[in-house]
Amino acid sequence: xxxxxxxxxxxxxxxxxxxxxxxxxxxxxxxxxxxxxxxxxxxxxxxxxxxxxxxxxxxxxxxxxxxxxxxxxxxxxxxxxxxxxxxxxxxxxxxxxxxxxxxxxxxxxxxxxxxxxxxxxxxxxxxxxxxxxxxxxxxxxxxxxxxxxxxxxxxxxxxxxxxxxxxxxxxxxxxxxxxxxxxxxxxxxxxxxxxxxxxxxxxxxxxxxxxxxxxxxxxxxxxxxxxxxxxxxxxxxxxxxxxxxxxxxxxxxxxxxxxxxxxxxxxxxxxxxxxxxxxxxxxxxxxxxxxxxxxxxxxxxxxxxxxxxxxxxxxxxxxxxxxxxxxxxxxxxxxxxxxxxxxxxxxxxxxxxxxxxxxxxxxxxxxxxxxxxxxxxxxxxxxxxxxxxxxxxxxxxxxxxxxxxxxxxxxxxxxxxxxxxxxxxxxxxxxxxxxxxxxxxxxxxxxxxxxxxxxxxxxxxxxxxxxxxxxxxxxxxxxxxxxxxxxxxxxxxxxxxxxxxxxxxxxxxxxxxxxxxxxxxxxxxxxxxxxxxxxxxxxxxxxxxxxxxxxxxxxxxxxxxxxxxxxxxxxxxxxxxxxxxxxxxxxxxxxxxxxxxxxxxxxxxxxxxxxxxxxxxxxxxxxxxxxxxxxxxxxxxxxxxxxxxxxxxxxxxxxxxxxxxxxxxxxxxxxxxxxxxxxxxxxxxxxxxxxxxxxxxxxxxxxxxxxxxxxxxxxxxxxxxxxxxxxxxxxxxxxxxxxxxxxxxxxxxxxxxxxxxxxxxxxxxxxxxxxxxxxxxxxxxxxxxxxxxxxxxxx
Amino acid sequence: xxxxxxxxxxxxxxxxxxxxxxxxxxxxxxxxxxxxxxxxxxxxxxxxxxxxx
Numbered sequence: 001x002x003x004x005x006x007x008x009x010x011x012x013x014x015x016x017x018x019x020x021x022x023x024x025x026x027x028x029x030x031x032x033x034x035x036x037x038x039x040x041x042x043x044x045x046x047x048x049x050x051x052x053x054x055x056x057x058x059x060x061x062x063x064x065x066x067x068x069x070x071x072x073x074x075x076x077x078x079x080x081x082x083x084x085x086x087x088x089x090x091x092x093x094x095x096x097x098x099x100x101x102x103x104x105x106x107x108x109x110x111x112x113x114x115x116x117x118x119x120x121x122x123x124x125x126x127x128x129x130x131x132x133x134x135x136x137x138x139x140x141x142x143x144x145x146x147x148x149x150x151x152x153x154x155x156x157x158x159x160x161x162x163x164x165x166x167x168x169x170x171x172x173x174x175x176x177x178x179x180x181x182x183x184x185x186x187x188x189x190x191x192x193x194x195x196x197x198x199x200x201x202x203x204x205x206x207x208x209x210x211x212x213x214x215x216x217x218x219x220x221x222x223x224x225x226x227x228x229x230x231x232x233x234x235x236x237x238x239x240x241x242x243x244x245x246x247x248x249x250x251x252x253x254x255x256x257x258x259x260x261x262x263x264x265x266x267x268x269x270x271x272x273x274x275x276x277x278x279x280x281x282x283x284x285x286x287x288x289x290x291x292x293x294x295x296x297x298x299x300x301x302x303x304x305x306x307x308x309x310x311x312x313x314x315x316x317x318x319x320x321x322x323x324x325x326x327x328x329x330x331x332x333x334x335x336x337x338x339x340x341x342x343x344x345x346x347x348x349x350x351x352x353x354x355x356x357x358x359x360x361x362x363x364x365x366x367x368x369x370x371x372x373x374x375x376x377x378x379x380x381x382x383x384x385x386x387x388x389x390x391x392x393x394x395x396x397x398x399x400x401x402x403x404x405x406x407x408x409x410x411x412x413x414x415x416x417x418x419x420x421x422x423x424x425x426x427x428x429x430x431x432x433x434x435x436x437x438x439x440x441x442x443x444x445x446x447x448x449x450x451x452x453x454x455x456x457x458x459x460x461x462x463x464x465x466x467x468x469x470x471x472x473x474x475x476x477x478x479x480x481x482x483x484x485x486x487x488x489x490x491x492x493x494x495x496x497x498x499x500x501x502x503x504x505x506x507x508x509x510x511x512x513x514x515x516x517x518x519x520x521x522x523x524x525x526x527x528x529x530x531x532x533x534x535x536x537x538x539x540x541x542x543x544x545x546x547x548x549x550x551x552x553x554x555x556x557x558x559x560x561x562x563x564x565x566x567x568x569x570x571x572x573x574x575x576x577x578x579x580x581x582x583x584x585x586x587x588x589x590x591x592x593x594x595x596x597x598x599x600x601x602x603x604x605x606x607x608x609x610x611x612x613x614x615x616x617x618x619x620x621x622x623x624x625x626x627x628x629x630x631x632x633x634x635x636x637x638x639x640x641x642x643x644x645x646x647x648x649x650x651x652x653x654x655x656x657x658x659x660x661x662x663x664x665x666x667x668x669x670x671x672x673x674x675x676x677x678x679x680x681x682x683x684x685x686x687x688x689x690x691x692x693x694x695x696x697x698x699x700x701x702x703x704x705x706x707x708x709x710x711x712x713x714x715x716x717x718x719x720x721x722x723x724x725x726x727x728x729x730x731x732x733x734x735x736x737x738x739x740x741x742x743x744x745x746x747x748x749x750x751x752x753x754x755x756x757x758x759x760x761x762x763x764x765x766x767x768x769x770x771x772x773x774x775x776x777x778x779x780x781x782x783x784x785x786x787x788x789x790x791x792x793x794x795x
Numbered sequence: 796x797x798x799x800x801x802x803x804x805x806x807x808x809x810x811x812x813x814x815x816x817x818x819x820x821x822x823x824x825x826x827x828x829x830x831x832x833x834x835x836x837x838x839x840x841x842x843x844x845x846x847x848x
Contacts, residue, residue, distance in 0.1 A: 047839075051838075100834040103831050103834050103835060103838075104834075104838050107835070107838075121831050122827065122828040122831060123828060123830035123831035123834070124827070124828045124829065124830050124831075125827075125828065169826075169827075170821050170822060170826075173821040173826055174817075174818050174821055174822075177814060177817045177818060177821070178814065178818075181810060181813075181814045181817075184810070185807055185810055188803060188806065188807075189803070210807070
């Protein structure tokens with residue numbers, strides 16, 4: 001059947017392949033999406049689809065038994081927030097919450113399970129709180145229900161760590177509230193001063209003291225972070241932007257207090273409160289941006305939470321942390337080995353792609369060492385622990401120099417480069433003006449000196465960079481390009497080279513095109529082959545399985561003599577037929593060379609049926625993206641795979657692109673280091689095998705098709721299908737620099753105007769009260785609006 | 796004119812009350828999640844009874 005128009009999945013909105021699943025005249029891209037739809041339909045919850053167009057999450061493989069460890073009360077209890085015999089409360093982090101339909105569905109969870117009393121979402125934090133009755137349901141079934149619906153929760157070892165950030169948000173809010181309150185009220189008390197009204201009342205002097213009292217709060221409580229940061233900068237011998245700010249605030253306060261106490265004037269307390277208030281808004285905006293993107297996690301997130309420990313013939317699920325040297329554990333198919341151990345069972349296949357990047361699995365026999373981070377392929381195996389979790393190989397790998405490389409934040413920041421010159425210049429101006437005034441009029445010296453410090457206070461300057469970069473960060477996040485922080489943008493400005501990983505990065509592993517060439521297979525034969533390949537996790541086997549599953553109604557069949565040989569293929573006996581599938585050599589054909597596709601041959605009962613041709617498909621729009629990028633960047637390809645695709649890549653990439661194949665993670669790391677000697681580069685990769693390279697590069701972008709998996713070494717995460725927009729993103733990032741420079745120019749212009757007044761000794765309280773907020777607001781307005789405009793034009 | 800000064804002082808008092816309310820609302824977590832309540836209020840309760848089989 002030919003499909004003329006693209007069919008989108010009713011549940012998740014992905015493109016449906018030719019053989020889409022259908023129910024009630026609705027198309028679904030996979031069995032998972034169809035099942036969720038049916039589950040919702042059965043429970044009368046299809047309002048879900050009314051609230052958003054294709055609101056569902058794309059469903060990843062769901063391994064039954066994956067959450068069996070939650071049956072262990074000790075582990076499950078650790079996750080509970082509240083526990084009593086009749087009532088329990090649990091909170092899950094669910095990264096895939098993304099729209100109002102999610103809120104609706106997850107808050108109606110009680111309709112799936114009688115035991116759930118109530119569920120509530122915190123959309124901002126992507127957190128779900130469930131109240132349930134322990135007699136009727138348990139943690140494991142809650143988690144499995146969530147998985148079935150496509151909202152897999154994150155259950156990791158370090159889930160307690162994110163609670164402390166909450167307290168700091170609250171204090172930011174309160175500081176903002178207090179300074180805003182002080183600002184408004186000080187302005188109110190300064191009204192007589194503003195209008196030059198001379199009210200004949202004994203109360204008037206008290207207004208000055210009230211202002212002084214309110215300002216004390218601002219100085220001591222709201223502005224403390226500027227003083228702390230300025231002090232920290234000074235003690236590290238860095239002139240950061242907070243130093244002139246702190247100087248300005250202090251000058252404002254001291255001078256105003258003097259005027260009030262000596263009854264010589266009204267002071268500038270309103271300017272001071274405004275300054276602190278506006279600066280705090282800037283900080284809050286920055287914090288708000290970071291909070292949305294808080295994705296910094298550590299390696300522990302990748303470890304299993306619990307494993308089966310075998311003690312006295314008894315299997316019991318225990319926490320990984322409690323494992324001791326010498327304990328015997330059992331690791332099942334697809335599980336990650338948490339610590340270095342010795343294999344007890346005769347033989348197993350281990351996939352070290354997590355650690356080494358090698359996608360082919362390694363055979364380990366009895367008595368051999370298995371390193372932490374390996375993933376078991378095949379039946380469950382037992383092993384004895386050699387080292388506890390924290391000492392193992394994987395932890396060491398992450399504690400490697402490359403991973404712990406501290407970024408020299410202070411040196412990078414554009415704003416600090418400016419302030420390095422700013423502070424001395426302002427001090428010089430203030431001192432010179434004071435000296436000149438000493439000759440003209442001795443009484444004006446202090447006045448001029450403090451006026452310069454007050455007016456020069458770089459409020460607008462300090463707001464320019466955070467607002468511009470923050471807006472860019474928000475805008476990119478909206479397009480599923482998540483940067484760790486604004487510093488990443490500043491580092492991107494320096495890059496001139498992009499390094500791509502191949503598989504999973506520029507190719508779309510899920511969309512590999514598979515076709516069978518040879519004798520037509522009968523339905524029965526298709527079932528047999530599917531029943532065989534389902535046992536292998538090799539990407540090729542999975543691609544073949546997906547093809548067969550769409551063509552025949554696949555069922556589970558008993559398999560005998562199953563064998564999987566590394567780099568060769570699979571064989572087994574099903575329904576009396578002996579089936580072999582694998583490379584040309586493994587079924588007795590001569591080795592084929594120089595072909596553009598990967599071939600997997602099929603042999604049933606000594607008869608060669610043909611081969612499955614599997615072609616990597618490159619992401620759509622890749623060529624265009626590269627053409628746009630090549631005017632600013634050089635390219636390199638670092639692939640862990642064999643050079644079969646070299647010809648295709650040469651067509652895609654501009655000439656002079658360096659192509660490297662068969663690269664191990666260490667090779668990748670070394671190549672990046674070599675490039676970095678001459679050029680700053682961006683590494684675009686996926687998975688942990690690129691971790692070293694991602695970290696060693698100036699900016700590491702990790703490509704992810706599901707947001708819950710990425711590497712700790714990356715500076716940014718990019719949704720796989722958005723990779724082709726990278727050129728647009730880079731353009732926006734470059735333009736942001738121009739916006740910042742213009743913002744700086746504007747704020748300097750204000751400063752020059754203000755300074756000339758200050759040097760001339762003409763700064764009055766009302767002049768300061770007007771100039772300061774106007775300069776800040778106009779700069780913030782300019783940067784935010786220009787980024788918005790750029791975003792609309794470019795993205 | 797004295798009345799204006801009295802009024803200003805009263806307004807300061809009112810402002811202080813609001814400041815206290817603000818601090819209280821922040822502390823009690825009303826700003827922790829500003830997105831979901833806005834969506835939640837628009838959602839209808841499910842009236843149809845649950846299907847039983």
